Amino acid sequence: MSIPAGTGAELHAFATRLYPICRSITGNGVRETLRLIGERIPLEMQEVRSGSKVFDWEVPLEWNIDEAYVRDGDGRKVVDFGAHNLHLVSYSEPVAQQMTLADLRPNLHVHRHNPDWIPYRTSYYRRSWGFCLRGRDSDRLREGKYDVRIASSLQPGSLTYGEFVLPGRSREEVLLFTHICHPSLANDNASGMAIATWLGAWLGSQPRRYSYRIVFAPGTIGSLCWLKRNEKRLSRVRHGLVLGLLGDSAPLTYKRSRRGDAEIDRIAQYALATLDPQARSIPFEPYGYDERQLCSPGFNLPVGRLTRSVNDGYAQYHSSADDLALISHQQLEASFHACQRICEIIEADRRYINLSPWGEPRLGKRGLYGAVGGNSPAMREHAMLWLLNQSDGASSVLDIAQRSDRPFDMLSQAATELEKAGLFREVRNAASGTTEFRKVVSRAKPRKSKAKQRRKRQ
Ligand code: ZN
Numbered sequence: 001m002s003i004p005a006g007t008g009a010e011l012h013a014f015a016t017r018l019y020p021i022c023r024s025i026t027g028n029g030v031r032e033t034l035r036l037i038g039e040r041i042p043l044e045m046q047e048v049r050s051g052s053k054v055f056d057w058e059v060p061l062e063w064n065i066d067e068a069y070v071r072d073g074d075g076r077k078v079v080d081f082g083a084h085n086l087h088l089v090s091y092s093e094p095v096a097q098q099m100t101l102a103d104l105r106p107n108l109h110v111h112r113h114n115p116d117w118i119p120y121r122t123s124y125y126r127r128s129w130g131f132c133l134r135g136r137d138s139d140r141l142r143e144g145k146y147d148v149r150i151a152s153s154l155q156p157g158s159l160t161y162g163e164f165v166l167p168g169r170s171r172e173e174v175l176l177f178t179h180i181c182h183p184s185l186a187n188d189n190a191s192g193m194a195i196a197t198w199l200g201a202w203l204g205s206q207p208r209r210y211s212y213r214i215v216f217a218p219g220t221i222g223s224l225c226w227l228k229r230n231e232k233r234l235s236r237v238r239h240g241l242v243l244g245l246l247g248d249s250a251p252l253t254y255k256r257s258r259r260g261d262a263e264i265d266r267i268a269q270y271a272l273a274t275l276d277p278q279a280r281s282i283p284f285e286p287y288g289y290d291e292r293q294l295c296s297p298g299f300n301l302p303v304g305r306l307t308r309s310v311n312d313g314y315a316q317y318h319s320s321a322d323d324l325a326l327i328s329h330q331q332l333e334a335s336f337h338a339c340q341r342i343c344e345i346i347e348a349d350r351r352y353i354n355l356s357p358w359g360e361p362r363l364g365k366r367g368l369y370g371a372v373g374g375n376s377p378a379m380r381e382h383a384m385l386w387l388l389n390q391s392d393g394a395s396s397v398l399d400i401a402q403r404s405d406r407p408f409d410m411l412s413q414a415a416t417e418l419e420k421a422g423l424f425r426e427v428r429n430a431a432s433g434t435t436e437f438r439k440v441v442s443r444a445k446p447r448k449s450k451a452k453q454r455r456k457r458q
Contacts, residue, residue, distance in 0.1 A: 011332040078137065119318065
């Protein structure tokens with residue numbers, strides 16, 4: 001695997017392009033975001049009409065915004081959406097009226113802990129309006145009349161999401177999912193969008209066993225729409241990852257799937273542990289991003305989440321301080337590298353059955369002894385002995401890497417050589433692998449047992 005020099009800088013630069021766009025769960029900001037991503041990887045755009053029923057939810061009216069501000073008696077804009085997207089509560093309904101400060105106050109929101117930060121607020125499913133501002137600016141507002149204008153529209157339209165589909169040799173899919181509904185917030189979620197885009201471009205350049213589907217969709221309602229439209233093909237999802245919050249200084253963190261023991265759980269935890277000793281693995285909980293929907297009990301998909309901080313796990317979360325200075329080249333690059341590594345192991349992890357399991361097969365006569373590819377012959381030989389001993393269909397190469405404490409890549413390469421030499425056959429999963437291995441073992445017993453011969457004679 002190689003990461004081109006400057007990948008971290010490129011990721012940051014792309015996050016910087018995405019950052020100023022005013023996104024929400026619907027509207028032109030989402031489409032513009034998908035257009036920019038689509039310049040990098042070909043996206044299929046999907047529109048889901050307002051009012052569409054999705055499980056227990058309904059796609060809301062489409063929201064768009066031109067301008068919004070609060071102007072004081074002197075004509076000075078004291079809050080201006082034009083200065084920062086977060087100044088307006090997302091999904092604010094249109095307003096054009098004059099009001100006193102006392103009447104305005106209930107619609108003004110400040111950050112609970114930091115007077116220099118603008119909080120991020122939304123009101124998707126309850127009609128309302130509001131402005132968010134720095135506490136220090138709010139404190140300076142004087143009594144008097146204010147002009148409030150919100151030039152928004154809430155109309156029948158659609159919810160937009162984008163998909164990048166990469167066919168592989170198998171129809172089984174790896175689902176990668178990132179939310180695209182946050183305006184001007186860098187870690188949450190420009191970092192995830194940038195990394196998912198780069199990952200798509202990289203996967204497109206790689207040979208693929210699995211098919212890959214990268215979904216860029218608004219949080220919650222977007223994943224529900226995706227699930228609804230793909231309900232009949234969900235059994236194809238073999239592994240999945242939700243990506244988000246990948247640029248801050250927290251260590252790489254893997255949140256396990258609801259199942260807790262899915263293959264993706266083992267693969268991601270192994271990948272992170274070998275990349276970074278600080279990496280964490282945390283159990284599933286029904287709070288977070290779209291893993292909430294993808295891992296809801298009716299679907300229970302094998303989907304984990306790769307993140308750094310968890311939701312609400314850093315002070316700047318959902319505030320204007322989650323800006324481009326909070327995400328670093330280094331962290332973005334390391335997160336991207338982790339995604340690549342997870343995909344590499346997904347691709348390479350296989351289960352085999354040993355077709356010659358009676359004693360050790362002779363490796364020398366099959367040309368499997370000796371230095372190849374720079375590996376020490378002893379290391380390679382040990383890798384083969386481990387593989388031959390453990391490949392009874394139940395254990396994958398990753399299982400064997402963990403049990404033997406030997407590098408996955410070396411074992412994976414050695415397994416390919418054993419397959420080429422006719423000693424190994426790949427199997428689909430542990431259940432079918434165990435059955436196939438039993439057949440191999442039983443077929444090789446002496447053709448007729450004494451009992452059978454006796455029966456025949458009678
Ligand atoms: Zn968020």
